Amino acid sequence: MSGRLAGKVAIVTGAGSGFGEGIAKLFAGEGASVIAADINGEAAQRVAGEIGPSAAAVTADVGKRADVEAMCQAAQERFGGLDILVNNAGYTHRNGSLMEVDEDTFDKIFAVNAKAIYLATQAAVPMLNARGGGVILNTASTAGLRPRPGLTWYNASKGWAITATKSMAVELAPDNIRVNALCPVAGETGMLSMFMGEDTPEKRAQFVASIPLGRLSQPRDIANAALWLASNEAEFITGVALEVDGGRCI
Numbered sequence: 001m002s003g004r005l006a007g008k009v010a011i012v013t014g015a016g017s018g019f020g021e022g023i024a025k026l027f028a029g030e031g032a033s034v035i036a037a038d039i040n041g042e043a044a045q046r047v048a049g050e051i052g053p054s055a056a057a058v059t060a061d062v063g064k065r066a067d068v069e070a071m072c073q074a075a076q077e078r079f080g081g082l083d084i085l086v087n088n089a090g091y092t093h094r095n096g097s098l099m100e101v102d103e104d105t106f107d108k109i110f111a112v113n114a115k116a117i118y119l120a121t122q123a124a125v126p127m128l129n130a131r132g133g134g135v136i137l138n139t140a141s142t143a144g145l146r147p148r149p150g151l152t153w154y155n156a157s158k159g160w161a162i163t164a165t166k167s168m169a170v171e172l173a174p175d176n177i178r179v180n181a182l183c184p185v186a187g188e189t190g191m192l193s194m195f196m197g198e199d200t201p202e203k204r205a206q207f208v209a210s211i212p213l214g215r216l217s218q219p220r221d222i223a224n225a226a227l228w229l230a231s232n233e234a235e236f237i238t239g240v241a242l243e244v245d246g247g248r249c250i
Contacts (some may be wrong), residue, residue, distance in 0.1 A: 004231045006031030009079040011071060011124070013062050013116065014089030016043025018189030019139060022219025023086055023226045028054050030227060033079040037062070037071045039089070062089045063111030065119050072123040082127040084230050087117045088139040095150035095197035106153050113157035117164055125177065133176025135230045138165050139222070140181040142245045150197065158183075162241045169239030178238040180229045185245035187217035212247030 010027050014020035016038030024036045028051045036051070038044035041059030048057035056078045060067040075082045091112040093101045117138055128134035143151055144158030165181040172179055186195050186207050193199040196207060208215060225244045228234055243249045 003031040004227065004233070005084070008032045008083040008230075009035075009075055009081055010084035010086060010230070011035040011037060011075055011082060011120075012086040012088055013037045013060070013071075013120070014139075015047055016040045018191070019184065019187065019219050019222040020086070020088040021047050022223035023088060024055065025051060026220070026223040026227055027084070027230070028052075030231075032084065035071060035075045035078070037089075062087075062116035062120065063108070065123075068116070068119040069123050072120070072127060076127065081131050082124055083131055083134045084137070085120055085124045085128070085135070086137045086139070086226060086230075087120050088137075089116060090139060090141075090191065092151065092154040092191055092194050094194045095148075097150070098152040101153050109153055109157050110160075113154070114160045114164070117161060121168065125172065125175070128177050129175055134178075136168065136172075136177060136179045137226055137229055138179070138181045140165065140183050140241060142183050142185045142243060142248050145183055145241065145243065146249045148195075151195065165241060166239045173238060178229075178234070180234075180238060181241040182222055182225055182229070183241050183243045183245065183249070184217050184222050185211055185248040187219065187222070189219070192216070210248060211245065212250065215246065217244060217246065 010032045012024040015024040015036035028034045034055045036044045036048045037058040037060045044057035048055040060071045140161040141158040143155040144162045147155035169179040196203040
């Protein structure tokens with residue numbers, strides 16, 4: 001590791017598994033101190049334990065203001081501030097008719113995929129300003145750029161995240177806060193079976209067939225992109241929805 005995030009403090013939501021776990025571990029490996037936040041406290045503790053002293057676990061429902069504020073306060077108390085916020089936690093409905101998604105599921109999708117960005121931004125921006133600027137990364141999706149059938153309300157939430165990212169980037173630029181979005185294609189995470197409707201060899205083949213590079217994404221793919229966007233190498237990049245998709249959106 002080259003220490004590309006040495007001295008930085010990062011919060012990663014949804015860090016207990018999948019893309020979030022990959023991001024938290026890579027950031028820590030590159031020198032960052034990391035708050036690994038997840039609604040599943042045991043999963044967050046596992047990831048933080050595997051990272052070591054440079055990580056702390058926080059149990060947080062990112063759709064609740066009190067939890068988000070406590071998460072940010074943990075970064076202040078444990079590591080002295082905040083430089084990087086990764087709004088990675090996500091939720092989806094099972095692939096199927098838009099008419100069959102119940103209201104509670106719809107509300108949860110927008111609480112986790114949209115409202116959480118609003119809450120975390122309001123809590124984190126004063127902390128970033130105190131450090132003279134920083135980075136916000138929002139995990140959106142190729143679903144917000146090139147929607148798949150059967151995932152309408154999830155697609156819509158990710159389109160919201162992309163538009164929010166661009167508007168945030170413009171408004172926060174004078175504060176030296178860069179804001180970008182990651183747009184992964186379907187990956188080897190716990191939500192894959194929901195995206196596909198059912199996890200069968202035939203469904204996987206159908207999804208892979210839409211990706212020119214011929215495979216699903218891996219947490220490492222998304223973590224590598226997040227690392228670049230969070231690092232000083234991307235200091236002139238803001239308002240971008242970066243497709244990490246093996247060519248899916250072409």
